[in-house]
Amino acid sequence: MEMNFIKNANILQILILILVLSSCTKEKKKVQLSDALLPKSTLPKMKPLTNEHPKLTAEYINSKKRSVESFYNKTWPNNSANGSFLVAQNGQIIYENYEGYANKRDKRLITSTTPLHLASVSKVLTATAVLKLINAKRIDLDQKVNTILKEFPYPDVTIKTLLDHRSGMRNYAYFTDRDKTVWDRHNRLTNQDILTIMATKDIGLEFKTDTRFSYCNTNYAMLALIIEKITKLPYKEAMRQIIFKPLGMKNTYVFDYERDKDTIAPSYKGNGVEIGKDYLDAVYGDKNIYSTPRDLLKFDRARNSGVFLNPKLFKEVFEGYSNERAGEKNYGLGIRIINWKTGQNFYFHNGWWHGNTSSYITLPKEKVTIIALSNKFTTRTYQVRKLSRLFGDYPFPLGKGEKEE
Template structure:
C-alpha cells in the first residue's frame, strides 16, 4: 500500500470521526450520516480484507444499537464497547465513570483492566516466541524454571490449563497459619511458594482441563526468562509497541494503583488485595480500539505465522459435546445457531471483560467494564443476533 495514500486516508477518517458524533445512531440517520461518522482502525502490517460497504455499516449499526441498549448499556452500566469489521468501526459506545470521585468519564482512551482477557495477549506473546525459536510449545517448564517441582508440565499444558496446578488463590487455605496475608505478591513469589511447598497437583499433567490462573503466572515468568525483559517490557516489545497500542500497558501495583481507572461494585471502589500485582493471567489495561488492533494483527502473517496462530483455536479438553472447549489462551463455545465461536471473558474485582473475534467474518466485538456487571458477557448473544442462521 502506498504510504502517502495510507497516511492521508487514515487521517481523513480520523478527522471525520472526531468532528462527528460517536457511532450510536438514531433511526432518522441516513447512510450518508453513517459514512461521515465511520472511522478506521489500522495497524502497520499488511492485511487482505475486502471493502466494508456503507450499507453494511448502516444495517449492522442499527441492529447493534438496539441490542446494546437492551442488553449491555442499561442504566448504571459503566464500560466501553466496540464492534468493528476489518478495522472499520461499526458501533462504539462509552458510558459511566473512570473515576467517580474525580468525576472522570470513560472515553475511547480510557484503559480498563482486561482481567482474564489478558491471557489472550500472554498466549500470543508465547506463540511469537515459539515462532522466533526462542521456546517450544512442548518444552518442559523445568527448562526455563529449573526448580519447578512438576517435571512433566510443558508450556503447552500451561497454555491450555491441563497442568493440574493448584490455584494461587487457594494457597492461603493450603498453607494455613504459614500464609502472610499482608504481603503484596509477585510472580516470583508464587513460583517460590510452589517450589518450597510442592503443592499436590489437582490432576496429572495433560489429563484434565482445570482453568487456573497459576498457569499464566508461570508463563509470564517464562516470557521474562526467554526475553531477558520484565513481563511488562516484553509485552510492550512483542505486541503493544509493534501494533501501536498506545493505551495498553501492564499494571504495576506500586506504580499505577493511584492513577488507573477505578474498579467498582455498586458505586463503591473495590479494595486492592495481595494478588493485585500478579500478571500474565490478568493485569493488562487496554481499550477496545487497541484490542481491535490486536485482533487485526492475528490475521497478518507479517505479525505472526498464521498456522501457529490457528493452534490457539484448536480445543484440547474434548468438551465440545458439552458445547465448550479451550485452546491456547482462547475459549470456544457452541452457539445456539450451531456455530463454534472463539472468545475469552474475564473478571477481576469489579472489572469484567469480553473479547470476541468473529473469525468467519473478520469482526471484532469487545466489551470492557470497570463496574461489576454480567452485561459485559452478552457479547456471544450479539454474535448470534448478527448471524441468526448457520452458514
C-alpha cells in the same frame, strides 16, 4: 610486468567482492526476516494489519449499526453502562460507546482512550507473546517448564499444558489464602513468590498433568515468568516490545502496583462502592493488563493476519484440547472455544477481577471483533456474544423478550 599483472588482478577481485557484498547488503534490507530467522537478541514483534478489504459500504455499516445500537440500549438501558464497548468488521468500527466513570472520586469519565482492567482477557495477550516466542523458535510448545524455570517442581508440565489449562496445578489464590504458613496475606504476592511456594511448600498437583481441563490462573502467572526468562526483560517491557508498541496500542500497559495503584481506573461493586486492592493485585500474566477497545481491535486484527504465526502453529491455537468429556465448551491455546454440532466454532475470552468484567470476541471468518469492558461489576458484559448472530450462524439462544433484529 608479471607482478603488476598479479597486483592489478588482486585489486580487481577486491573491487568485485566489494560490489557483491554491497549488493547483498542492499538485498538483505529488502527481505523481511521471519520470526524463525531473527537473531537471539531480537524479540519477535507483532505486525499491524492495515487496509483490510473489502471496505464496508455506508449502507452496510448503517444497517448493522442500527441493530448493534438497539442491542446496546436494551442491554444497558437508561445509560446504565459503566465501561467501553465496540463492534468492528474488517477493522472498521461499526459502533462504539463509552459511558460512566473511570474514577467516581474525581468525576473522570470513561472515553475511547481510557484504559480499563482486562481481567482474564489479559491471558489472550500473554498467550500471544508466548506464541510469538514459539514461532521464533526461542522455546518449543511441548518444552518442559522445568527446563526454563529450574525450580519449577512439576516435571510433566509443558508450555502447552500451561496455555491450554491442562497442567493440573492448583490456583495460587487458594493455596496462598487458606494457610498462613504458606503465605502471609499482609504481603503482596508476586509471580516469583508463587513459583517459590510451589517449589518449597509441597504444593501438590490437583490432578495428573494433561488428563483433564481445569481453568487455573497459576498457569498464566508461570507463562509470564517464562516470557521474562526467555526475553531477559520484565514482563511489562517484553509485552510492550512484542505487542503494544509495534501495534500502536498507545493506551495499553501492564499494571505496575507501585507506579500505577493511585492513577488507574478503580473498579466498583454493582452498587457503586469502590473495591480496594488486595494481596493478589501484583500478580500478572493471568490479569493486570489495562487497555481500550480501540487498542484491542488493533491487536485482534494483527492476530488474524497471515503473518501472526506460521500456518501450522496458527491452526493449533484454535484447536480444542479438552475432549475427555463430550460437550460444546473447549479451550485452545489462550482462547475459549464453543464447538457446535453444526461445525460452527466460536472463539472468545471473558474476564472478571474485582469489579472489572470483560469480553473479547473474535470471529475470524467474518473478520468481526466485539469488545466489552466494564469497571463496575455486571454480568451483562458477557451478553455481547449474542451480537455474533448479526454476522454469522452463531446459534446463541435468545433471552427473555428478545427477538431477532
